[in-house]
Amino acid sequence: MRIGELARRAGVSTRALRYYEQQGLLPARRSTNGYREYEESDLKLVTEIRSLLTVGFTLEDARPFVECLRSGHGSGGACPESVEVYRRKITEIDDQIRTLLERRAEVAAQLAEACPGCALRTGGTR
Template structure:
């Protein structure tokens, strides 16, 4: 399939695909007239990349997942290198949550200082 079809099927722009190619994440084959040509495996790679990016991974984080798929594994997350990235990302998220909870407590303390009668919302309330 050509770049436009891959972009449509993957739900990304052709510019994103060119960027992924520039970064070595996907590799286009070239036809005699110079058009980029992609296969179903490339669609799977782009889908994996987009899925990871959508939950906060970086393109660099996605490299082991892409390598895992290229090695023939059914899932990009099934290789030890990918599992390590998952574990590192969970640690980062846990650290961010702790930081946010600390910040929330500090803001709540400031509010109760300036507004003793104000009602604090519980986490999760709107």
């Protein structure tokens, strides 16, 4: 399939596909007329990349998942290198949660000091 069809089916721009190619995440095959040609397996690669980006992974984080799929695994997360990226990302998220909880406590303390008796709303309500 050509780049436009892959982009449409994957729900991404052709620019994104060219960028993934430039970064070495998507194979660059050319037909005799110079058009980029993609296989069905490339759709799975792009879907995996997009899925990872959506939840906060970087393109570099996605590399082991893409390599895992390219090596024939049914899932990009099936390889030890991908599992390690998952673990690292969970640690990063836990650190971010911890930081946010500390900030929240600081802001709540400032509110209590600035407005004694003001009720602190919870659960994101306004």
